[in-house]
Amino acid sequence: MTTREEFMARIRAEMGKTRGLFPATPATRPEYPREEAEAIRAQLAERWPEALERFRREFEKVGGVFHRVPTLTEVPQVVTGIARAREARRLVSWHPSQLGADLGQALAARGLTPLPMPPGEATNPTERARLRQLAASAELGLTGVDLAIAETGTLVLRSGAGRPRSTSLLPAYHIAVFDRTALVESLAQVGVFLELWHADGATEDRGAVISFITGPSRTADIELTLTRGVHGPKEVHVIFVEREIRG
């Protein structure tokens, strides 16, 4: 068995034989990620309509469906519209504390079947298995969005308590709700937020996974024919809420 020490010693020995191919440095990281992130937010507070338009264009290009509503109150209507057209009922959702609103009642009132999920972890293994089967049986998954990247039409979702990974993965239809505060323009800007989320002193209060989602699950592995929904959702919808969700 190779130990860490042996392994690293081998690497150092080989590194010592060369100075490399050319002088090189890694990318320049933001020195003050918090301030830079705030600056991006401030710019987006003015430029968000352009960013949103670009996001919509790119999101639709990758096969996403874009919806827009004035306030959270209209979200259940859109969700049920999507569900009805697809004869889907069973819905899993991020916990209301993470979604920014409790839409369960409104959705149930419109004929959907929200499947209750706990706000945090399930310690009992049997209970965990039951919840997993429940999530796997859902047709619709409703989540929030941490960042929406205009350049690529991408949704960034962080897992955590009340934010199961499976909500955006197992159901055939993923519906994500967001507002203007989630918008960023570019991958470079996302880099700043990712640095911020991991900056010294940043509490690891979220789960262990960050997911970038750029459209529905796809494959072209059989004769290069594009097919959606191979493992993950076959449709991804976003609902943009004009009034800030946590405003």
Place this chain on the structure above:
Amino acid sequence: MSQADLSVPFRQRAGSAMKDAFLQEALTIATTKFIGLRREAFGDFPEGEKLRDVAREIKEATLQHLDRYLEQLIDNVERLGGKVHFASTAAEARGVILEIGRRAGARMAVKSKSMATEEIHLNEALEQAGITPVETDLGEYIIQLAHERPSHIIAPAIHKTKGQVADLFAKELRRTVAADPEVLTKIARGELREKFLQADLGITGANFAIADTGTIVLVTNEGNGRMVTSLPRVHVAVMGVEKVVPSMTDLMVFLAILAKSATGQKLSVYTTFVQGPRRAGELEGPEELHLVLLDNGRINQLAGPLREALYCLRCGACLNVCPVYRQIGGHAYGHTYPGPIGILLTAMLSGPASVKELAHASSLCGACAEACPVRIDIPRMLIELRREVDETKIAPRTERAVFKAFGRLLTRPVLYRLAARIARLLQRPFVRDGAIRSLPLFFGDWTRTRDLPAVAPRTFHERWKELAREAPP
């Protein structure tokens, strides 16, 4: 395994591939499509050229401080609750993974597409240990059912027709369905969904690992990477040491060019950042996370002639543009990694003797280097390998004798001119209308499909005297 039989000379393996009519059509369609998509993606992305330079520099910078970044990565993965393992060889990597599987009492492992696990031939080892490996990338799933190996880094089953896939599903899954990609995909979704929910072990590669945060990054289009890292109880990621990048900021540079190079997408559908096992408060996620750091010939090249091949992102762009790959496909190469970069990686893993034929499977046209997102100078290293094959006397004796004689001829102008005259005499019986249609011996390798120009009645050397006189005073 239907992997090409390495006892058959490469030239014959290539020849058989060129006789496979479906493969030929599939290759042309696939590579042409990928080339177009890539070109379009970068056409819409003016900053792409600059970012490719930056990405290249990050790769080089990382290798220059590889020890530091790996130590950082290891510390951070462990801080987040993961365990890091070290494998010098493929066998050691297999041993480590089997031990993890045994301890977990695993009976089934779901895998997302990973060239590193292909490289160490993990599936056979898992099977022998009683752990059923299930490939979950659709292309990999198909070729696993067919007991084959991937023929392209990112499109492993491009050599199969939908009809062949339907037959395969009928035979292996006892599901008889139409030869329609949509229907076939749905069947696979159902089959694999069950496996995801049952499997104890999730095995992945890693497209990147971020030193600064201990993050393992997986890029997929299907979502199987997310399944494999969220549902099974244990997650094992296998990664070559060169995949580490310093920071999130660096990662963004690679993400901006990786999918564009591979499939022409701005980003692949899923980029998954895994930071340790399930955390408190999370409903899902593995209880254990293991990262296996793999050497297997890489470390030797830090100061070796193939160092630059350690920049490779495994995007497959060099395969699509390679005129040789486009004719013969991936299997004929006979190793895990096909195409121009594959020749270098094979030499890295198995030594230069393993590529004494393959080192010449390139016209050195340079299309690979041009398409490479990090501008790896593949032709330069192929020449370097040829040199090694010559100098270590791995090359055939007759070949070396011919080239050495040719070298002597070229440094002796009198002999050189004499040789031209002798060739002119010898060619006489074969020349018709200034060209040669057929020659004996190995010259026939040229003339079978091409005329050869005859040695001119008078060489330029012989014409120079009168040309010199034409000069205006």
Place this chain on the structure above:
Amino acid sequence: MTAPRVALMVTCLGDVFFPEVGVSIVRLLRRLGATVEFPPGQTCCGLPLFNSGYHTEARAVAARTVALFRDADNVVVPSGSCAWMVKHEYPGLMQDPALKKDALRLAGRTYELSQFLVKVLGRRGFRATVGGRVTYHDSCHLLRGLHEAESPREILRNLEGVEFVELPGADECCGFGGSFAVRLPEVSSQILAKKLENVEATGAACLVACDAGCLMQMGGGLRRRRSRVRAVHLAELLDGGGA
């Protein structure tokens, strides 16, 4: 401006198989006012040895060539690949410091023909020796080694008396690749076949290239299929001329 002095590096293929190309270049350059020299005793640039990995032998050939062209003001080469060898590989091959210095100087003064005409002499307007439609194949070393796509096209677009059309896949290899063409003849021939299908689809009478290797491959293939398309070197098309 004083008449430029040009030393012609005719190359081995140019010497033995395509002397007409060399003759055309000499006459063309003279009409353009240059003094043309032909350093005697030249053989080959050594690229075939170098690319096959025989670097000791290539070094000996290169050292000779560096010495032969030491006093040249400008070196013109009818093949992109040989020009690339001189410009890119010679300096690295030389071990003797004095030779390395000479090799670096030579690298700076060596030009592929179309580059010399357009970039050094500033000539782009020529009359054609033939009429009809012509198309152009980018040789790999000229395009991706010397990054030259424009000079030959500029000449062809302005060439009086012919119609220039782009070749689909012009930037794709013709399958020559030196010893590659005989080590893997089946692969090489299939690459060539696809190239020639594209060539014939253009309806061109002439396929132009700036590399003797590509011309040997494509010309040989065209003749074998009894095509009406002729593979010609750029120099053979240029009949002196104007601006």
